[in-house]
Amino acid sequence: MHAIVDRDTLAAKAPNRWRRPVLMLIGPVLVAGVGLWFWLGSGDSVATDNAYVQQDKVSISSDINGRVAEVLVRESQSVKRGDVLIRIAPQPFQITLDQANASVAEARLQVAGLREGTIGKDADVTGKREAVAFARIDLKRQQDLLKDGFTTRARLQMAEHALSQAESDLAGAQSAAASARTAANVAGTHPLILAALAQRDRAALDMARTTLRAPADGVASQTDKVQPGQMIIAGMPTLSLVISKRRYVEANFKETDLEKMRIGQPATIKLDAYPSQPLKGHVESIGAGTGSEFSVLPAQNATGNWVKVVQRVPVRIAIDSADVPLIAGLSATVSVKTKIETKP
Numbered sequence: 001m002h003a004i005v006d007r008d009t010l011a012a013k014a015p016n017r018w019r020r021p022v023l024m025l026i027g028p029v030l031v032a033g034v035g036l037w038f039w040l041g042s043g044d045s046v047a048t049d050n051a052y053v054q055q056d057k058v059s060i061s062s063d064i065n066g067r068v069a070e071v072l073v074r075e076s077q078s079v080k081r082g083d084v085l086i087r088i089a090p091q092p093f094q095i096t097l098d099q100a101n102a103s104v105a106e107a108r109l110q111v112a113g114l115r116e117g118t119i120g121k122d123a124d125v126t127g128k129r130e131a132v133a134f135a136r137i138d139l140k141r142q143q144d145l146l147k148d149g150f151t152t153r154a155r156l157q158m159a160e161h162a163l164s165q166a167e168s169d170l171a172g173a174q175s176a177a178a179s180a181r182t183a184a185n186v187a188g189t190h191p192l193i194l195a196a197l198a199q200r201d202r203a204a205l206d207m208a209r210t211t212l213r214a215p216a217d218g219v220a221s222q223t224d225k226v227q228p229g230q231m232i233i234a235g236m237p238t239l240s241l242v243i244s245k246r247r248y249v250e251a252n253f254k255e256t257d258l259e260k261m262r263i264g265q266p267a268t269i270k271l272d273a274y275p276s277q278p279l280k281g282h283v284e285s286i287g288a289g290t291g292s293e294f295s296v297l298p299a300q301n302a303t304g305n306w307v308k309v310v311q312r313v314p315v316r317i318a319i320d321s322a323d324v325p326l327i328a329g330l331s332a333t334v335s336v337k338t339k340i341e342t343k344p
Contacts, residue, residue, distance in 0.1 A: 044337060044338070044339050045335050045336055045337045045338055045339075046253060046257035046260075046261065046335070046336055046338055047333065047334065047335040047336070048251050048252060048253050048254070048257070048333070048334055049331075049332075049333045050251065050252040050253075050312065051249050051250065051251035051252065051269075051317070051331070051332040051333065051334045052249065052250055052329055052330065052331060052332060053247065053248075053249055053271070053326050053327065053328055053329060053330040053332060054247070054248055054249065054250045054328060054329075055242050055243060055244075055246060055247050055248075055326070055328040056242075056243040056246040057221075057240050057241065057242050057243065057328070058215055058216070058218070058240065058241045058243065059237035059238075059240050059241075060085060060086070060212055060214075060237070060238050060239050060240065060241055061234075061235055061236055061237050061238060062086075062088065062209065062212060062232045062233075062234055062235075062236075062238070063206075063209045063234055063235075064088065064093070064206050064209045064210070064232075064234055065231070065232065065233055065234050066088035066089060066092070066093070066210060066231075066232055067088065067089045067229065067230070067231055067232070068086060068087075068088060068089075068226055068227065068228050068229060068230045068231075068232055069087045069088060069089045069090075069228060070086070070087040070228060071085075071086055071223060071226055071227065071228060071239075072084050072085060072086065072087065073085050073220040073223055073239070074220070074223055075220065075221065075222075075223045075224065076219055076220065076221065077219070077220045077223075078217075078218075078219055078220075078244070079214045079217070079218060079219070079220055079241070080214065080217055081213075081214055081215065081216050081217050082213050082214060083213060083214045084211055084212070084213055085212045085213060085214055085220065085239065085241075086211075086212040086226060086232075086238065086239075087210060087211055087212075088209075088210040088211075088212070088232060089210070090207060090210045093203065093206050093207045093210055094207060096203045096206065096207075097200070097203040097204055097206075097207050099203075100196070100199045100200035100202075100203040100204075101200055103196040103199055103200070104193065104196040104197055104199075104200050106196070107190070107192040107193045107195070107196040108193055108196075110192055111190040111192055111193055114190075125170070125173040125174050127173075128166065128169045128170035128172075128173040128174075129170055131166040131169065131170070132163070132166040132167050132169075132170050134166075135159070135162045135163035135165075135166040135167075136163055138159045138162065138163075139156075139159040139160055139162075139163050141159075142155055142156045142159040143156065212238075214241060215241070216241070216243050216245070217243070217244050217245055218241040218242050218243045218244045218245075219241070219242045219244055220239060220240075220241060221239065221240045221241070221242055222239050222240045223239045225237075225238060225239055226238040226239055242328060247319055247322070247326050248284065248316050248317060248318050248319060249269055249281065249316075249317040249319065249332055249334060250314050250315070250316055250317075251314070251315045251316075251317055251332075251334040251336075252291060252312040252313070252314055252315070253312065253313055253315050253336075254310050254311075254312060254313075255290070255310060255311045255312070255313055256310060258286065258313060258315075260338040260339070261283060261286065261315070261336060261338050262283065262338075263283050263284065263285060263286065264282055264283060265282060265283045265336050265337055265338060266280070266281070266282050266336070266337050267280075267281045267282055267283060267317050267334055267335065267336045267337070268280065268281075268334070268335045269281050269317060269319065269332050269333075269334055270332060270333045270334075270335075271324065271330050271331070271332045272330065272331040272332065272333075273324075273327075273330050273331075274324045277323060277324050279319055279320075279321065279322055279323075279324075280319075280320045280321055281317045281318055281319045281320050281334075282317070282318055282320060283315060283316075283317060283318075283336060284316045284317065284318040285315070285316045286313065286315050286316075287313045287314035287315060287316075289313075290311040290312060290313050291311070291312050291313075291314060292311060315334075315336075317334055317336075
């Protein structure tokens with residue numbers, strides 16, 4: 001009976017002697033397997049969580065000084081290119097435009113008077129030319145009479161003087177006519193009119209600038225910064241417009257991750273706001289410089305206590321499709337498949 005119990009006990013304890021060594025081996029094998037899997041797949045892709053959604057933004061500003069009459073958009077309102085955003089009170093600019101139109105009319109009236117003056121000058125030239133012709137005929141007659149002894153030398157000298165005086169008057173009239181034609185600018189548009197037209201065009205342009213329109217499709221933002229009755233200063237930003245058709249992710253990769261990265265490689269984007277809905281994208285461009293190179297105060301490494309720091313390079317990831325609302329500034333995690341070769 002004791003022999004049977006001992007045999008059963010030994011049979012039950014036999015598997016226990018192998019269980020511990022097997023369990024001790026399983027742990028290292030699993031760790032080695034997982035490590036091997038990560039090692040074999042580590043070169044397939046690179047990832048970073050230093051990434052943010054970016055959208056092009058336009059600050060809407062005025063080209064003129066004026067008082068706000070209307071703000072026609074509200075916060076987060078979608079607008080189309082050409083939609084009116086802000087109207088500036090047009091009355092002062094309309095007055096300036098009316099004054100410019102009056103200046104154009106006045107300039108044209110002045111030029112018309114100058115051109116009419118040239119007609120009188122031309123008539124004066126014609127009269128002086130006829131006087132010269134008559135004086136020449138008279139001089140020729142006195143010369144012929146003197147040869148025949150029917151006149152005196154004094155009378156001949158008077159005829160010569162009359163011809164000289166007539167020629168002098170003709171030269172003066174021709175000079176006055178030329179000056180009048182130059183002043184009237186008969187051959188083209190008069191400078192007085194050109195100057196008045198330029199002033200009118202400037203006034204018309206300022207009048208058109210009283211209406212601020214959207215330069216592209218987008219979403220209005222910071223509309224509370226401008227209110228009716230507020231004075232707008234030329235060049236100072238008012239509201240902002242987030243361009244809706246230009247969305248991308250700026251991922252800051254370590255410089256050691258760029259060896260196999262190429263433009264066109266596919267990327268997976270996971271937004272922190274929508275972690276269960278990954279987006280597809282691709283590498284659009286790789287930055288021409290690290291973030292520190294474009295900082296306001298670039299680091300100066302030529303010092304005795306220099307410490308090497310891994311630099312970050314901005315990589316633009318184009319979003320191929322998005323089924324979730326994208327908001328500028330959202331945090332993201334980007335993974336790029338670097339083993340996929342792209343065509344140059």
